[in-house]
Amino acid sequence: MSSYKLKCLSCHTEITDNYNIVCSCGKSGFYRTIYENRQFNPSNENNIWRFHEWLPVKSPPIQKSASNGKESKSEAGKTVVYKSKGFAKELGLQNLFIAFNGYWPEKKANILTGTFKGLEAPPSISRAKENGVKRILLATAGNTGRAFAEETINQNFEVLIVAAKSANSRLWTTKEINENNVKYITLANGNDYTNAIELGKRICNEIGVETEGGARNIARRDGMGTCFLEGVAEIGKIPKHYFQAIGSGTGGIAAWEASIRLIEDGRFGDQPARLHLSQNSRFAPIVHAWKARRNQIINEDFRIPPHEMSSLFAEVLANRTLSYSIDGGVYQALSDTNGEMYAVSEDEAKNAMKFIYQTEEIDIVPPAAVAIASLIQAVEQEKINPNELVLLNITGGGIERLKEDFELIPLKPVIEVKNPQTDLVEIAETCIH
Ligand SMILES: [Zn+2]
Incomplete structure (x- = not known):
C-alpha cells in the first residue's frame, strides 16, 4: 500500500491527489509526491512494482492469467542496471x-x-483507474504511445493516442490490440509532434477527455524515476554523475526528484547526482538557455522551424513544450545539482551507436546514442574523474533483439485528420462511445 501527499512546488502547500490537481495558490508549478514511507524499500520482484511504495498508486494492478485464471501483479518490465x-x-x-x-x-x-x-505507462494508467478516470488521451512522438498502448492490455484500460504520421514506424505493440483499448488518431503528412500536442489539447478541452498530463503527471515522473532508484538499488549509493538525453526535460527532473527522496532516507549519500543532460545540436533550446544561465526559454533558443524537426537524428527529443522555467522544472534541477548540458551532433550520436554495439553488443534507440555521445564529450573535457560513480541512462534499446522473439504489430489509425484545426465531430463519433 502506497500512501502519499502532493506538494505544490510554487507555494509548498501539501494537497491530496484527486487526479485533476489544482492548488489554491493559482500558480502553475509542478506538484511533487511526498511518500509516507521515507525509507527506500524495494521488493525483489523483477518488475516496476518493486518500487511500489514510491509510486503514486495505492495498490499495484492485478492481472488474471488467461490460461489458468491465476492472479498475479501486472507484468510491466523494469530497468536493468549493470x-x-x-x-x-x-x-x-x-x-x-x-x-x-x-x-x-x-x-x-x-x-x-x-x-x-x-x-x-503502468503507474500512469493505474493512478487514472484508481481515480475513476475512464479513458485518457496522450499526444506522442511514438515511444510513449507505444508504451501506453501495450499497457492498456495488461490493465484493460482505454487510451486515445494522437500522433503525426511520421511517428507511425514507432507505434506498434507485441500483443494484438483491441480497438476498445486503443483509438489511434493520426495527423496527415506535414504535421509534427507539436501539431499532435495541439490537436490533443483541443480534444481534451472540447470533447472532454482527460489528458494523461505529460510532465505534470506525477505518475509519469515517478515511474521514470524508478530508473534512478534501480541504479541506487544496484550500486548501493547515489551516483556522482547521471547522464541522459532529454526532450521536454522530464527525465532529468525525475532523476533529481529520486535523488532528493534518497537523500531524505539518509543511507545513500547527502548529495544529488550531478545531472548531465543532452539534446540534438540542431535543436537544443535547453542547452542554449542553460549555457546563458537563463531561467527562460526565448524564441532564439529554438533555432530551427517546426517542419525541420522530423529530420533530426533523435526526433523524439524534438519537443517544443519544455519543462524548463516552471517551479520544480529543469532549470531548478540543473541549478540544484550543478548540472551540465551537452549539444550532440548527428555524427557524434551515430558513432556512439556503433561504439556501444561493438562494446556492449546491443542495439539502442537514437536518444540513448545522444546520451552516450554526451558521456564521451564529458570524458574528453575531463568533467568526470575516472574513478567516480557514473550512471548512464540508456533510455531505449533491444528493439532489433525484440524482433527476433516477437512480431511487432503496427497500431492502425481509426481516423486520419489533415491538421490540428480539424473539425472534431468525426473524432468524437469515432472515438467516444
Ligand atoms: Zn500552490
Missing part, C-alpha cells in the same frame, strides 16, 4: 553503471516496448 566492462574500459572509466531500459532477455531486461516510457 556495471559496464567493455564500454567503460574504452572510456577509461572504473565505475560506469548502465541503466538499460528495453528488451535484452540475456540481462533480464523485459520492457517489451523497448524504451523507458514503459516505466511511465
Whole structure:
C-alpha cells in the first residue's frame, strides 16, 4: 500500500491527489509526491512494482492469467542496471553503471516496448483507474504511445493516442490490440509532434477527455524515476554523475526528484547526482538557455522551424513544450545539482551507436546514442574523474533483439485528420462511445 501527499512546488502547500490537481495558490508549478514511507524499500520482484511504495498508486494492478485464471501483479518490465566492462574500459572509466531500459532477455531486461516510457505507462494508467478516470488521451512522438498502448492490455484500460504520421514506424505493440483499448488518431503528412500536442489539447478541452498530463503527471515522473532508484538499488549509493538525453526535460527532473527522496532516507549519500543532460545540436533550446544561465526559454533558443524537426537524428527529443522555467522544472534541477548540458551532433550520436554495439553488443534507440555521445564529450573535457560513480541512462534499446522473439504489430489509425484545426465531430463519433 502506497500512501502519499502532493506538494505544490510554487507555494509548498501539501494537497491530496484527486487526479485533476489544482492548488489554491493559482500558480502553475509542478506538484511533487511526498511518500509516507521515507525509507527506500524495494521488493525483489523483477518488475516496476518493486518500487511500489514510491509510486503514486495505492495498490499495484492485478492481472488474471488467461490460461489458468491465476492472479498475479501486472507484468510491466523494469530497468536493468549493470556495471559496464567493455564500454567503460574504452572510456577509461572504473565505475560506469548502465541503466538499460528495453528488451535484452540475456540481462533480464523485459520492457517489451523497448524504451523507458514503459516505466511511465503502468503507474500512469493505474493512478487514472484508481481515480475513476475512464479513458485518457496522450499526444506522442511514438515511444510513449507505444508504451501506453501495450499497457492498456495488461490493465484493460482505454487510451486515445494522437500522433503525426511520421511517428507511425514507432507505434506498434507485441500483443494484438483491441480497438476498445486503443483509438489511434493520426495527423496527415506535414504535421509534427507539436501539431499532435495541439490537436490533443483541443480534444481534451472540447470533447472532454482527460489528458494523461505529460510532465505534470506525477505518475509519469515517478515511474521514470524508478530508473534512478534501480541504479541506487544496484550500486548501493547515489551516483556522482547521471547522464541522459532529454526532450521536454522530464527525465532529468525525475532523476533529481529520486535523488532528493534518497537523500531524505539518509543511507545513500547527502548529495544529488550531478545531472548531465543532452539534446540534438540542431535543436537544443535547453542547452542554449542553460549555457546563458537563463531561467527562460526565448524564441532564439529554438533555432530551427517546426517542419525541420522530423529530420533530426533523435526526433523524439524534438519537443517544443519544455519543462524548463516552471517551479520544480529543469532549470531548478540543473541549478540544484550543478548540472551540465551537452549539444550532440548527428555524427557524434551515430558513432556512439556503433561504439556501444561493438562494446556492449546491443542495439539502442537514437536518444540513448545522444546520451552516450554526451558521456564521451564529458570524458574528453575531463568533467568526470575516472574513478567516480557514473550512471548512464540508456533510455531505449533491444528493439532489433525484440524482433527476433516477437512480431511487432503496427497500431492502425481509426481516423486520419489533415491538421490540428480539424473539425472534431468525426473524432468524437469515432472515438467516444
Ligand atoms: Zn500552490
